Every structure is written in structure tokens, then in C-alpha cells.
Amino acid sequence: MTATRTSQTPPLEPIASDELGGSFRGELLLPTSPGYDTARRVWNGAIDRHPACIARCTGLADVVAAVRFARERDLEIAVRGGGHNVAGTAVCDDGVVIDLSAMRAEWVDPAGRTAWVQGGALWGDVDHETQAHGLATTGGIVGHTGVAGLTLGGGLGFLMRKHGLTIDNLLAAEVVTAEGSIVRASADEHPDLFWALRGGGGNFGVVTSFRFALHPVGPxxxxxxxxxxxxxxxxxxxxxxxxxxxxxxxxxxxxxxxxxxxxxxxxxxxxxxxxxxxxxxxxxxxxxxxxxxxxxxxxxxxxxxxxxxxxxxxxxxxxxxxxxxxxxxxxxxxxxxxxxxxxxxxxxxxxxxxxxxxxxxxxxxxxxxxxxxxxxxxxxxxxxxxxxxxxxxxxxxxxxxxxxxxxxxxxxxxxxxxxxxxxxxxxxxxLDSDDDSSRVREAYGDRIYRRLAEVKARYDPDNVFHHNKNIQPSSYRRPA
Ligand SMILES: Cc1cc2nc3c(=O)[nH]c(=O)nc-3n(C[C@H](O)[C@H](O)[C@H](O)COP(=O)(O)OP(=O)(O)OC[C@H]3O[C@@H](n4cnc5c(N)ncnc54)[C@H](O)[C@@H]3O)c2cc1C
CATH class of the missing domain: 3.40.462.20 (Vanillyl-alcohol Oxidase; Chain A, domain 3)
Structure with missing residues (x-):
């Protein structure tokens, strides 16, 4: 079943408030809520979508609750980090936006030269905190770009020729899967997922935090x-x-x-x-x-x-x-x-x-x-x-x-x-919204795309996370 929006009676209002109410500490924005119209906007003002519900999460537990809620009701899911994707994939019509924009904290370990960064942080946040220690990692060239979407696609920036892409500095990620389970991906834990997260976009789960390697830069x-x-x-x-x-x-x-x-x-x-x-x-x-x-x-x-x-x-x-x-x-x-x-x-x-x-x-x-x-x-x-x-x-x-x-x-x-x-x-x-699946394949080439499709089949076989530059699970075709 897919929810449909009406301006008079938002269909999710009673359901979302009751069912998410107990397990969700964040803000639940429904079409009648003050702030809904601002919250549904993304960086690209040409995108004008109306989700049935925006679940503004405060942490990992809220993300788990929101994924489970949307899955139980078979609702479309969009995941929002910084909201900068030009195609506007951070917001969908009718479904649930899992909005991480309130999750922007960073924890820097200056001695170990690493940082944990929450999944809704912006690059300006990361540069600000890491530079307090004279450290940095490769980030985007505009401060209000989201860490999550940029990292999951690769991550180009001024430091990349010296320190690699953003993903080359990714040490671990905490992920809520399509099942609503929590997994840690790194070189030693779920290495297949860790490989896919480094370039494969938001196809494999909601990343609630990233651990990056840092380097002395400037200040x-x-x-x-x-x-x-x-x-x-x-x-x-x-x-x-x-x-x-x-x-x-x-x-x-x-x-x-x-x-x-x-x-x-x-x-x-x-x-x-x-x-x-x-x-x-x-x-x-x-x-x-x-x-x-x-x-x-x-x-x-x-x-x-x-x-x-x-x-x-x-x-x-x-x-x-x-x-x-x-x-x-x-x-x-x-x-x-x-x-x-x-x-x-x-x-x-x-x-x-x-x-x-x-x-x-x-x-x-x-x-x-x-x-x-x-x-x-x-x-x-x-x-x-x-x-x-x-x-x-x-x-x-x-x-x-x-x-x-x-x-x-x-x-x-x-x-x-x-x-x-x-x-x-x-x-x-x-890639923009009129760049079709052939351009997504072009982005990866056949060999990497096939390997991504296999990992997708393991972690998201029903293609729950498809409001993105989609990798189709190897053994599955979503109905048109
Ligand atoms: C002004 C501007 C400057 C840019 N500069 C650069 C640059 O210097 N280098 C570069 O590499 N790219 C750059 N980009 C492109 C940028 O990498 C993408 O727009 C990226 O999608 C932005 O990430 P976001 O979190 O803001 O995106 P969002 O729009 O929030 O999300 C995009 C997609 O990423 C996925 N996603 C987001 N958050 C999560 C999460 N927490 N967990 C799982 N999936 C998630 C979802 O699939 C979502 O649909 C720039 C974009 C803009 C608009």
C-alpha cells in the first residue's frame, strides 16, 4: 500500500503520531505541522515534493524506528543528509523522509587523527571542528554540502590529490539496514558493505555516522x-x-x-x-x-x-x-x-x-x-x-x-x-533527475555495477532504498 496525500486529511497523521510516538524522540513533521513546508525543501529550489511525513531523527534509535515504521506500512523512503543532491533524491512525494539534518555532531580524536561525524553533518561543520586541531579530511568545496551523500558517492575536494577521495579516508560507518538492523561496516566488519558504501551511494542503508581519517592541514x-x-x-x-x-x-x-x-x-x-x-x-x-x-x-x-x-x-x-x-x-x-x-x-x-x-x-x-x-x-x-x-x-x-x-x-x-x-x-x-539508469551504469561501468548489485541483493533485496541513483539488486526487478 502506498499512502497518498490530500491537503485536508494527511493520511499518516494519526498513524505516524501513535505508532512512531513511543519509539521516536525526534520531530515528526506532517503536512499540517508548522515548519513542514520549510522542512520539505532541499537545496535545489526546482524540487517541489510533498512527503506524507518527515521524520527528523535525533539519533540512531530514531532512524531504526523510522525505517521500521515505513517498511511496515510499505511507504516510500527518502533519506536526507545535507539535502544538496541536485536531483532532489533527499525528498519524495507521499512517503517518509528520514531526515538526519538534526544529527550534525562531530567527535574528533586529535591523537588518533580520526573523527566520528553524524550522518546529517555538513562539510562546514566538519572543517570547523577538525581545524580546531589543525586537522582535516577531503571534503567538498562548498561548506553547506552534506557529508553523507558526498561521501557515499566518492567525495571530490581540494585535498583529494594529496589525501585521496573522501571515501579513501573512510574508516568505518554505522548503518541502519533496510531490515532496521544496526551494523558497523569497516575493513573488518561487513567488508562487502564497506566496499559498496565507498562509492555506491545511499543504496545500502542509512548511515548514521562516519569515521574518517584526518591529516594535518593548515590551519x-x-x-x-x-x-x-x-x-x-x-x-x-x-x-x-x-x-x-x-x-x-x-x-x-x-x-x-x-x-x-x-x-x-x-x-x-x-x-x-x-x-x-x-x-x-x-x-x-x-x-x-x-x-x-x-x-x-x-x-x-x-x-x-x-x-x-x-x-x-x-x-x-x-x-x-x-x-x-x-x-x-x-x-x-x-x-x-x-x-x-x-x-x-x-x-x-x-x-x-x-x-x-x-x-x-x-x-x-x-x-x-x-x-x-x-x-x-x-x-x-x-x-x-x-x-x-x-x-x-x-x-x-x-x-x-x-x-x-x-x-x-x-x-x-x-x-x-x-x-x-x-x-x-x-x-x-x-547526475540529475533526467539522467536515467543507463547513466548510473555508466558511472560505475559493468563490472563495479554488477558487484554493487550483488551487495545490494544481500543488504536490501527488496530495493527499499531506491529513491537515489539506484543500483538494482542482482536478483530483483522492482515493478515499474
Ligand atoms: C553546491 C554543491 C557543491 C558540491 N560540491 C561537491 C564537491 O566539491 N565534491 C563532491 O564530491 N560533490 C560535490 N557536490 C555533489 C554532492 O556530492 C551531492 O550533491 C551529494 O548528494 C550531497 O550530499 P547530501 O548529503 O547533501 O545529499 P542529500 O540530498 O541529503 O542526499 C542525497 C542522497 O544521498 C543519500 N544519503 C544522504 N544521506 C544519507 C545517509 N545519512 N545515509 C545513507 N544515504 C544517505 C540518499 O540516497 C540521498 O538521496 C556538490 C553539490 C552541491 C549542491
């Missing part, structure tokens, strides 16, 4: 972006191709092609000008970092050079205001075979053709420690890729309609033009 690092005018894009990308190929592992970099964001640290006369930026973060001494970025800063005539010694945690939050909650987003992404002159020409031709000044493309430089981890030791498939690109169409809530159609068409055209330059694969966390 002051050489970091920041350098901007050049959009007309210089091809030249900057050719320089960057060689710069990146020779970069030490300590140097993480991300290219951003779009306009200069209107941030207070940037002179106002540059705001919204079409521009390419190379953002760097050097995971080593400031002096070594200065040397590592020197060639980049000397190149051409930058519009503005913000590379400077900076607190790592502050740098990590520097982009937060450029991708606000509630704006509307649509993404297209692919791994790139390399930055050939032809690929650069395509990027330069398309990157500035969006109509919204908020739309942009970002390109992550991979390699380093990411590529050295044995490829079958985790479920992440893109380890031998040099770059991957995400095309991010953005428009404001009151610009829906024609404007939205133009931005999404731009993103699709851009991806299409990159077709000859694509490497196999795509990062699963960059």
Missing part, C-alpha cells in the same frame, strides 16, 4: 582563486593543462567558467563579468604553496588574484554564497579524456553561452592520490580520469518557464558538444 594554507577575462579562456586552459599535469599532489585545483561572483572580497566593478577562474589550495606549507602556484599567477593579465595565505576552513566556505539554497539548478556532467586543443575550444565556445549570469561550469583536477588507490578496493569508478566537468545551469525561482528552458538547453548543448572528448564514466553525485 593556514595558500589558497584562493585567480580570475582572467573570458576572452583569455583558451590560453588559460592551455597553460592550466601543463600546470595541472606537473602539479605536486599537494596542489588541488578547480576551474570555474562563468562570471565573477559578486563577493565582497572582489572589487565591485568586476562583479558578473564573464571570466575563468582557477581556484587552488595547497595542502602543505604556505612557502611551498607560493612556489607551486607562481607560474599560474604570472600568466597573462589576471582580472584579480585572490591567492593568498588563508585559514583553510574559511577558504572552504568561500563559495557558499555563490550557490544559494532555493535557486533553481540543473546539472550535466561527464569525465573528460583530457584537455586537448579541440576540447578546450569546445569549452571556451560553450561556457559563456548561458543566459543567466549565475550559470557556470566547474572542472575538477583529479589524479595524484586518487589514481593510486587500487581501482577495485572501492566502488568509485573514475580513478584514472584527469579531469571531470560539471555544467551547472542556474536560474532564480521567479525565472521559471522560458528562462529555465533556455538554461537547461544550454547545459544539454554543452554536454553534447563535449561528446567526442568524454572519457567513459561520470561522477554519480553529479
Amino acid at each position: 593556514t594554507v595558500m589558497a584562493g582563486p585567480v580570475f582572467w577575462a573570458a576572452d583569455d579562456t583558451a590560453d588559460v586552459l592551455r597553460l592550466y593543462r601543463d600546470f595541472a599535469a606537473e602539479a605536486p599532489d599537494e596542489l588541488g585545483s578547480v576551474i570555474r567558467l562563468g562570471t565573477v561572483p559578486p563577493l565582497a572580497v572582489i572589487p565591485a566593478d568586476l562583479h558578473w563579468r564573464p571570466a575563468i577562474a582557477v581556484a587552488c589550495c595547497y595542502a602543505g606549507s604556505v612557502e611551498d604553496g607560493e612556489r607551486a602556484v607562481a607560474a599560474l599567477r604570472r600568466f597573462g593579465t589576471p582580472l584579480v588574484d585572490l591567492l593568498a595565505p588563508a585559514p583553510y576552513a574559511a577558504f572552504q566556505g568561500g563559495l557558499d554564497a555563490t550557490v544559494l539554497h532555493g535557486w533553481h539548478y540543473y546539472w550535466k556532467a561527464t569525465n573528460l579524456a583530457g584537455l586537448s586543443d579541440d576540447a578546450i575550444a569546445v569549452i571556451a565556445d560553450h561556457a559563456y553561452a548561458a543566459s543567466s549570469p549565475r550559470s557556470y561550469a566547474a572542472m575538477f583536477h583529479m589524479g595524484g592520490a586518487v589514481a593510486r588507490v587500487p581501482h577495485d578496493s572501492t566502488a568509485y569508478a573514475g580513478r584514472d580520469v584527469a579531469h571531470n566537468i560539471i555544467i551547472d545551469a542556474v536560474w532564480l525561482p521567479d525565472e521559471s518557464g522560458e528562462h529555465a528552458a533556455a538554461e537547461t538547453a544550454w547545459a544539454r548543448r554543452f554536454l553534447q558538444a563535449l561528446q567526442p572528448h568524454r572519457a567513459g564514466g561520470v561522477y554519480v553525485n553529479f
Whole structure:
């Protein structure tokens, strides 16, 4: 039976309050509850779903209660960590959202250089707590992104070339399975589950906490972006191709092609000008970092050079205001075979053709420690890729309609033009809602997908957790 929503009589109201009431200490938000409309919103304002019930958990026991409750009633389940997935998989229509947004605590063991992080934490939370000890692990490049979804898909960030993907730093996870049981996954406990959690997304259970390895980082690092005018894009990308190929592992970099964001640290006369930026973060001494970025800063005539010694945690939050909650987003992404002159020409031709000044493309430089981890030791498939690109169409809530159609068409055209330059694969966390199951397979490749499907059949044979980039259990097909 699947619950259906009516605005007058929320079907779960009496049931959820009674049955969850005893075993659930968190907040239960029903369509009539104050706060429901805020709680059902995710980062992408284009997502507008109405769950029958949002179970805002306070801890592991609440997650167990919520999973069991939803299963007993055969309700759809969506799991929410940071709520950032562009496809809006953290929220469903009609069913139960298992919402971990109140579970954001961290416990750092500075001597052992590890941290336990709850499943609803954001990267800004983790950087804040770990940097108090001069430590960090690879996290996303925007502070308000969720730890859980990012980690379970792989985890790209400025530290990855030195310290590996986020999953390469994952030591253990506490998981509530589809049965409502509690298991610990690590190299020694449920190693098959541990393998699958490192790249396979939210398919295998609800992760209530993660244990990460930490590394000394900063607290002051050489970091920041350098901007050049959009007309210089091809030249900057050719320089960057060689710069990146020779970069030490300590140097993480991300290219951003779009306009200069209107941030207070940037002179106002540059705001919204079409521009390419190379953002760097050097995971080593400031002096070594200065040397590592020197060639980049000397190149051409930058519009503005913000590379400077900076607190790592502050740098990590520097982009937060450029991708606000509630704006509307649509993404297209692919791994790139390399930055050939032809690929650069395509990027330069398309990157500035969006109509919204908020739309942009970002390109992550991979390699380093990411590529050295044995490829079958985790479920992440893109380890031998040099770059991957995400095309991010953005428009404001009151610009829906024609404007939205133009931005999404731009993103699709851009991806299409990159077709000859694509490497196999795509990062699963960059897939949007119109990326179908064939793109999920593309993200993993056949061999990893098959192995994930076998683990799925062991831990979630009924595909209870399917509101995600879904791995179908090997022996099961959910009715359409
Ligand atoms: C502004 C922005 C910046 C980004 N930057 C980066 C980046 O630098 N590097 C990078 O790798 N990715 C980045 N991403 C992509 C990011 O990895 C995904 O959007 C990811 O899904 C975000 O995780 P979340 O917890 O916020 O997601 P949610 O939307 O909360 O969840 C997404 C899915 O993850 C699963 N999930 C969430 N929480 C849990 C849990 N506790 N247990 C089990 N499953 C769970 C569920 O299947 C859920 O549907 C960025 C995204 C945005 C919007």
C-alpha cells in the first residue's frame, strides 16, 4: 500500500503520531505541522515534493524506528543528509523522509587523527571542528554540502590529490539496514558493505555516522582563486593543462567558467563579468604553496588574484554564497579524456553561452592520490580520469518557464558538444533527475555495477532504498 496525500486529511497523521510516538524522540513533521513546508525543501529550489511525513531523527534509535515504521506500512523512503543532491533524491512525494539534518555532531580524536561525524553533518561543520586541531579530511568545496551523500558517492575536494577521495579516508560507518538492523561496516566488519558504501551511494542503508581519517592541514594554507577575462579562456586552459599535469599532489585545483561572483572580497566593478577562474589550495606549507602556484599567477593579465595565505576552513566556505539554497539548478556532467586543443575550444565556445549570469561550469583536477588507490578496493569508478566537468545551469525561482528552458538547453548543448572528448564514466553525485539508469551504469561501468548489485541483493533485496541513483539488486526487478 502506498499512502497518498490530500491537503485536508494527511493520511499518516494519526498513524505516524501513535505508532512512531513511543519509539521516536525526534520531530515528526506532517503536512499540517508548522515548519513542514520549510522542512520539505532541499537545496535545489526546482524540487517541489510533498512527503506524507518527515521524520527528523535525533539519533540512531530514531532512524531504526523510522525505517521500521515505513517498511511496515510499505511507504516510500527518502533519506536526507545535507539535502544538496541536485536531483532532489533527499525528498519524495507521499512517503517518509528520514531526515538526519538534526544529527550534525562531530567527535574528533586529535591523537588518533580520526573523527566520528553524524550522518546529517555538513562539510562546514566538519572543517570547523577538525581545524580546531589543525586537522582535516577531503571534503567538498562548498561548506553547506552534506557529508553523507558526498561521501557515499566518492567525495571530490581540494585535498583529494594529496589525501585521496573522501571515501579513501573512510574508516568505518554505522548503518541502519533496510531490515532496521544496526551494523558497523569497516575493513573488518561487513567488508562487502564497506566496499559498496565507498562509492555506491545511499543504496545500502542509512548511515548514521562516519569515521574518517584526518591529516594535518593548515590551519593556514595558500589558497584562493585567480580570475582572467573570458576572452583569455583558451590560453588559460592551455597553460592550466601543463600546470595541472606537473602539479605536486599537494596542489588541488578547480576551474570555474562563468562570471565573477559578486563577493565582497572582489572589487565591485568586476562583479558578473564573464571570466575563468582557477581556484587552488595547497595542502602543505604556505612557502611551498607560493612556489607551486607562481607560474599560474604570472600568466597573462589576471582580472584579480585572490591567492593568498588563508585559514583553510574559511577558504572552504568561500563559495557558499555563490550557490544559494532555493535557486533553481540543473546539472550535466561527464569525465573528460583530457584537455586537448579541440576540447578546450569546445569549452571556451560553450561556457559563456548561458543566459543567466549565475550559470557556470566547474572542472575538477583529479589524479595524484586518487589514481593510486587500487581501482577495485572501492566502488568509485573514475580513478584514472584527469579531469571531470560539471555544467551547472542556474536560474532564480521567479525565472521559471522560458528562462529555465533556455538554461537547461544550454547545459544539454554543452554536454553534447563535449561528446567526442568524454572519457567513459561520470561522477554519480553529479547526475540529475533526467539522467536515467543507463547513466548510473555508466558511472560505475559493468563490472563495479554488477558487484554493487550483488551487495545490494544481500543488504536490501527488496530495493527499499531506491529513491537515489539506484543500483538494482542482482536478483530483483522492482515493478515499474
Ligand atoms: C553546491 C554543491 C557543491 C558540491 N560540491 C561537491 C564537491 O566539491 N565534491 C563532491 O564530491 N560533490 C560535490 N557536490 C555533489 C554532492 O556530492 C551531492 O550533491 C551529494 O548528494 C550531497 O550530499 P547530501 O548529503 O547533501 O545529499 P542529500 O540530498 O541529503 O542526499 C542525497 C542522497 O544521498 C543519500 N544519503 C544522504 N544521506 C544519507 C545517509 N545519512 N545515509 C545513507 N544515504 C544517505 C540518499 O540516497 C540521498 O538521496 C556538490 C553539490 C552541491 C549542491
